[in-house]
Amino acid sequence: MTAISGFPSLLKKDDFLLDTPVYINRVRCETPDSAVVGLASLHQHQFIEVSCVLDGTGIHRIWNEAYPVSAGDLYILNTAVPHGYFSCDTESSPLVCNLLFDPADLFGAEINEIGGEAYLFGLFSGNNFAVHLSLKAKQLESFLQTCGEIETENREKAVGWLDAVRAKLTILLITAKRMTDNARTAHTYSASEESPTAAAALRMVRNRYADPDFSLADVAAAMYKSTSTVSRIFHAVTGEYFSDYLRTVRMRQAASLIANSDMSNEEIAVMCGYRDLPTFYKQFKQAYRATPGNYRKQYKETKIHCSKQEETIMSNAIYTEISEKLQRGKAKDVAALVTQALEENLPAAEILNEGLVTGMNIIGEKFRTNEVFVPEVLVAARAMNAGLKILKPALTNAGVEPIGRAVICTVKGDMHDIGKNLVKMMIEGQGIECIDLGVDADPAAIVAAVKENNAQLVCLSALLTTTMMGQRDVVEALKAEGIRDQVRVMVGGAPITQEFADEIGADCYTLDAASAAKEAVRLIGELKG
Numbered sequence: 178m179t180a181i182s183g184f185p186s187l188l189k190k191d192d193f194l195l196d197t198p199v200y201i202n203r204v205r206c207e208t209p210d211s212a213v214v215g216l217a218s219l220h221q222h223q224f225i226e227v228s229c230v231l232d233g234t235g236i237h238r239i240w241n242e243a244y245p246v247s248a249g250d251l252y253i254l255n256t257a258v259p260h261g262y263f264s265c266d267t268e269s270s271p272l273v274c275n276l277l278f279d280p281a282d283l284f285g286a287e288i289n290e291i292g293g294e295a296y297l298f299g300l301f302s303g304n305n306f307a308v309h310l311s312l313k314a315k316q317l318e319s320f321l322q323t324c325g326e327i328e329t330e331n332r333e334k335a336v337g338w339l340d341a342v343r344a345k346l347t348i349l350l351i352t353a354k355r356m357t358d359n360a361r362t363a364h365t366y367s368a369s370e371e372s373p374t375a376a377a378a379l380r381m382v383r384n385r386y387a388d389p390d391f392s393l394a395d396v397a398a399a400m401y402k403s404t405s406t407v408s409r410i411f412h413a414v415t416g417e418y419f420s421d422y423l424r425t426v427r428m429r430q431a432a433s434l435i436a437n438s439d440m441s442n443e444e445i446a447v448m449c450g451y452r453d454l455p456t457f458y459k460q461f462k463q464a465y466r467a468t469p470g471n472y473r474k475q476y477k478e479t480k481i482h483c484s485k486q487e488e489t490i491m492s493n494a495i496y497t498e499i500s501e502k503l504q505r506g507k508a509k510d511v512a513a514l515v516t517q518a519l520e521e522n523l524p525a526a527e528i529l530n531e532g533l534v535t536g537m538n539i540i541g542e543k544f545r546t547n548e549v550f551v552p553e554v555l556v557a558a559r560a561m562n563a564g565l566k567i568l569k570p571a572l573t574n575a576g577v578e579p580i581g582r583a584v585i586c587t588v589k590g591d592m593h594d595i596g597k598n599l600v601k602m603m604i605e606g607q608g609i610e611c612i613d614l615g616v617d618a619d620p621a622a623i624v625a626a627v628k629e630n631n632a633q634l635v636c637l638s639a640l641l642t643t644t645m646m647g648q649r650d651v652v653e654a655l656k657a658e659g660i661r662d663q664v665r666v667m668v669g670g671a672p673i674t675q676e677f678a679d680e681i682g683a684d685c686y687t688l689d690a691a692s693a694a695k696e697a698v699r700l701i702g703e704l705k706g
Contacts, residue, residue: 185259188222193277197331199342200277201324202505203231203548207270210236210243210263216379216415216422219259225297226254227276227349228262229312229320231548235271236263239307240375241416246271249312251320253297253353257376258306272548276324283343298350300357310356323349328552374400374407375414386426389452393419428464431457435469436476442469495523499532499564504540506556508563515564525571529608533564537606541691544603551599554690558602565605579610581701583634584626586618588647593640596670596690600636603694609634609701620647620654627655627664633701636693637683639670648673649681665700669693 193200208218219238229251237244237252239260246262254260264270280289280297287295300308312320323345330338330345378396385391396419397404411419427449434445446457461469495518502510511533518528540557543549583604587597594616601611612630614622627635635655639645648668655661665684668677678686685700687693 185216185219185221188220188224190223190279194224194279194282198278198282198339199327199331199346201275201328203272203274203543205233205270205272205548206235206262207264208261210238210265214238214261214263215417216259218263219261221257221259222254222277223256224277224279225256226252228252228254229274229276229317230262231272231274231317231321233264233269233271235265235269237261238263240414244309249314249317251310251312251353253300253308253310253350255301255306260307274321274324276327278346283346298347298354300350300354308353308357310353320349325550325552332552332556374402374410378407378411378419379415382423382426386423386430387448387450389450391423391450424460425464427451428461431461431469432465432472435473445469493531495521496527496531496535499528500536500539503533503536503557503560503564504543506553506560508556508560511560511564512567515567519567519571525568525575526577528568529565529572529577533561533568534606534608537561537603537694541603541606541694545689545691554599554602558606561602561606580608580698581634581705582610582612582630582632583636583697583701584612584614584623584630584632585636585638586614586623587616587638587640588644588651589617589619590647591639591641591644592616593638596640597636597638599690600638600669600693603690604636604697607694607698609697620651623651624654624658624660627660628658632664633704634665634667634697636667636697637669639668639673642672645670645672645677648683652682663704665704667693667696667700 230246230248232248234245234247237246237250237260239252239254239258252260262271262273283289288297290296327342327345330341377400381391381396381399385395393404393408397407400407408419411417411422415422417425431445431449434440434448435442438445440448442457443454446454449457451457451460458468461467461472465472467475495514499511499514499518502514515528515532518532519525537557540549540554544551544554585597585601585604587594597613597616601613605611612626612632614626623635626632635651637648637651639648652661652666655664655666666682667685667687668681668683669687673686675686685696687696
């Protein structure tokens with residue numbers, strides 16, 4: 178049966194915590210907030226969620242309440258709490274860092290016993306379902322440092338890494354508990370009788386919407402409350418009246434069945450909790466401004482006319498999944514998805530550009546804006562390489578050439594390669610083939626590599642002030658060989674500035690790897706005309 182879209186979406190544990198005890202990501206929440214945001218726009222989860230606003234401003238909705246948020250606002254939410262972040266202004270939408278974990282994976286029975294006094298070191302003792310902390314600049318910096326340390330432990334898995342993760346998370350939770358004792362910097366959200374009552378009503382709707390006899394009276398009877406009490410509580414918590422919500426759920430399910438099944442309207446009406454067709458027809462027409470028959474006809478006509486568009490949508494879906502898995506550094510998943518795309522006869526060039534390159538572009542932009550850091554770029558690049566390994570034979574067979582070639586190295590006398598390697602990964606993520614000469618590269622070797630590989634770009638790194646003049650030597654060597662006008666020169670490194678790049682006759686200077694990748698594409702395109 179098709180899923181109902183009227184409930185808060187459920188984030189399942191296996192989607193985030195299958196391979197790691199703690200999952201951390203950073204998300205820019207750009208969905209606009211409005212007065213009509215309902216439960217279907219929120220999500221709930223099967224784990225604990227710690228979410229902290231890093232920058233921007235917006236609204237955090239928990240159940241039917243809306244709370245303004247800005248940098249430093251940190252929330253710790255218990256399982257199954259409907260919530261979501263929304264933007265008030267697209268130019269300053271909130272950037273949220275999420276830390277997800279299941280206490281049962283890390284702590285003993287006393288700490289992970291829901292409802293116990295020691296549950297999460299007392300954070301959710303009693304009937305609290307959420308905690309809000311207002312972090313100052315140094316506290317926010319400490320939180321981010323803890324997240325970074327946990328990510329490093331998860332990634333490297335050195336001896337005792339799980340104990341280290343547990344220890345760092347313990348300190349974070351105990352610190353949060355201590356802050357909750359200070360009313361000026363913290364606030365707890367207690368679950369009175371209202372939240373459990375509303376949650377129970379939602380569960381009953383999910384289970385019994387197809388029963389034509391199901392009504393608010395059944396919910397009230399199950400809870401030994403009056404219908405007026407349950408109605409008031411449901412509206413106060415969810416912002417919707419029970420009867421309206423039940424009708425919306427039934428109508429959305431009906432529309433889904435009409436569009437995606439061959440069932441008759443009579444069968445659908447029965448499956449959605451209606452005894453008679455006239456009532457079903459009337460409510461459906463009010464909801465969708467079309468009779469069930471016209472709705473089905475319009476949907477099928479649209480489906481026929483847009484079959485090619487649907488194929489594009491399907492291919493876009495797998496490209497999007499490749500991009501998303503790449504951004505999360507899931508190398509095995511990226512390789513599997515690239516294999517699947519090839520088996521479905523999708524063009525190799527599209528898989529490269531729409532999947533792999535798009536993913537690296539997003540990682541590059543996030544790196545440039547400090548939404549992700551070097552570790553995330555490195556694992557994303559590893560996933561990119563896993564996909565390319567599968568894709569390269571198909572690219573060769575299809576005659577797909579790289580958009581250009583770049584010779585990249587650290588100049589003579591300099592043995593540092595971290596920055597150079599990062600730039601190389603980002604440039605390869607743009608579909609540019611890199612000829613890596615490593616460190617301590619001699620100008621003559623660089624010139625020879627340019628000529629041998631017909632390279633359009635030379636990328637030069639220098640970390641020391643004593644070696645930065647080596648970049649000038651390479652420019653002069655290219656001039657002496659008579660090929661300076663056939664190649665573009667990009668320079669970078671800690672001591673390098675735009676003024677220095679202009680002084681030695683370089684074509685481009687960039688401050689970071691993400692900018693270097695963008696400029697590399699521009700320079701090669703410019704050279705090719």
